[in-house]
Amino acid sequence: MAEGPDVLVLGGGPAALCIASELVLRGVHVEGISPESVQEPWPNTYGIWANELKQLGLEHLLEHRWSDTVSFFGMGGSPDQDQPTAHGIDYGLFDRACLQQHWLTRCGPMRWHQDTAERVEAGHQCTTVTCGSGQILQARLVIDATGSRTPHIKRPDHGPVAGQAAYGLVGRFSKDPIPSGQFVLMDYRCDHLSAEQRTEPPTFLYAMDLGDGVFFVEETSLALAPAVPFDVLKLRLQQRLDQCGVQIEEVLHEEFCLFPMNLPLPDLLQPVLAFGGAASMVHPASGYMVGSLLRRAPAVAQAVADALTEHPGLGSASLARRGWQALWPLQLVLRHRLYQFGLGRLMGFNEALLRRHFATFFSLPRDEWFGFLTNTLPLPRLMVVMLRLFALSPWELRRGLVLGADPRQHPRWGAADSIVLRHD
Numbered sequence: 001m002a003e004g005p006d007v008l009v010l011g012g013g014p015a016a017l018c019i020a021s022e023l024v025l026r027g028v029h030v031e032g033i034s035p036e037s038v039q040e041p042w043p044n045t046y047g048i049w050a051n052e053l054k055q056l057g058l059e060h061l062l063e064h065r066w067s068d069t070v071s072f073f074g075m076g077g078s079p080d081q082d083q084p085t086a087h088g089i090d091y092g093l094f095d096r097a098c099l100q101q102h103w104l105t106r107c108g109p110m111r112w113h114q115d116t117a118e119r120v121e122a123g124h125q126c127t128t129v130t131c132g133s134g135q136i137l138q139a140r141l142v143i144d145a146t147g148s149r150t151p152h153i154k155r156p157d158h159g160p161v162a163g164q165a166a167y168g169l170v171g172r173f174s175k176d177p178i179p180s181g182q183f184v185l186m187d188y189r190c191d192h193l194s195a196e197q198r199t200e201p202p203t204f205l206y207a208m209d210l211g212d213g214v215f216f217v218e219e220t221s222l223a224l225a226p227a228v229p230f231d232v233l234k235l236r237l238q239q240r241l242d243q244c245g246v247q248i249e250e251v252l253h254e255e256f257c258l259f260p261m262n263l264p265l266p267d268l269l270q271p272v273l274a275f276g277g278a279a280s281m282v283h284p285a286s287g288y289m290v291g292s293l294l295r296r297a298p299a300v301a302q303a304v305a306d307a308l309t310e311h312p313g314l315g316s317a318s319l320a321r322r323g324w325q326a327l328w329p330l331q332l333v334l335r336h337r338l339y340q341f342g343l344g345r346l347m348g349f350n351e352a353l354l355r356r357h358f359a360t361f362f363s364l365p366r367d368e369w370f371g372f373l374t375n376t377l378p379l380p381r382l383m384v385v386m387l388r389l390f391a392l393s394p395w396e397l398r399r400g401l402v403l404g405a406d407p408r409q410h411p412r413w414g415a416a417d418s419i420v421l422r423h424d
Contacts, residue, residue: 015276022301063095163227168218
């Protein structure tokens with residue numbers, strides 16, 4: 001068996017390419033294991049606030065960008081109130097091929113093994129990966145970026161994990177499902193639902209005009225355990241379109257997404273490092289992750305590169321510990337706990353409370369709600385923002401934020417069989 005690389009990255013999606021590229025840029029000998037070719041097109045869409053990319057100098061990676069960004073919370077006395085909440089910040093959709101090529105170019109001639117990692121065993125000095133093909137690879141450090149369902153990363157069991165589920169389609173319609181040139185972050189209006197449906201966990205529309213008569217419309221559940229099934233989301237999307245007199249004329253692409261929102265943090269002492277969904281990097285309040293990948297990968301890669309250079313005798317466990325410390329410093333751990341606490345409260349809200357909560361949230365100063373949703377606020381300011389939100393909230397919302405409620409369980413709603421993890 002030939003001498004192995006310093007770092008072996010598992011996975012071929014955004015998280016894997018992101019961390020691999022940052023390591024390669026720092027002169028680390030990296031190889032990867034991916035079950036599919038890393039050139040294979042990614043199937044799902046990735047959205048982001050344009051200001052996140054502006055701060056990183058990566059706005060050229062956007063395929064679409066909208067300045068008319070709004071939400072509808074049905075406030076003002078009736079659930080079908082049509083007054084929008086204008087966000088005032090541009091939103092963008094990644095050019096998936098451009099983003100993928102951006103990272104692959106930075107990876108350079110890095111070697112990728114098209115295989116699966118069946119067993120990962122950490123030794124004193126190096127970690128051994130046994131592949132599905134029978135190939136055995138070794139590295140001083142293994143980074144698992146295969147997603148939240150990886151069997152190779154240990155994490156505590158805190159009970160059922162809430163999933164954000166979404167069913168969407170890109171297509172052409174008999175008339176515009178949303179105004180031309182608009183992006184809708186959340187449309188919680190529910191006048192298309194029956195009285196019984198309104199007692200069930202709420203869902204919202206996420207939609208965008210892609211130009212040339214093509215639109216993306218997606219029905220989304222914020223978070224629920226078990227997750228809302230895809231057939232329920234598909235039915236609600238159809239009802240929403242029917243209520244507006246919109247018929248689907250052509251389906252260009254269907255999207256089924258399910259990913260965990262409140263996944264516990266991994267064991268930060270284990271000898272295998274994780275990144276992306278495997279490392280619980282999905283934002284518990286928004287479900288987004290790509291911006292976090294881009295912001296946090298350089299620090300993790302630098303910590304690993306420095307450790308390899310300055311301490312050539314370090315084994316897998318020590319190297320992983322350096323990586324975990326850079327990925328999850330105390331402040332980020334505490335912020336993650338605050339977000340998970342907040343999500344737990346929201347999961348117990350009924351439809352009316354949830355609409356009122358978001359209407360109040362987006363009445364905060366723009367830099368505050370933006371920083372909250374992107375996880376870029378320092379811990380002291382995040383706490384101030386949460387206190388301000390509480391102060392602005394009406395009494396019934398304050399009561400829910402303080403006392404919470406048991407997350408609703410719907411035995412007839414099991415997890416869907418067909419799952420795509422959008423953010424891993």
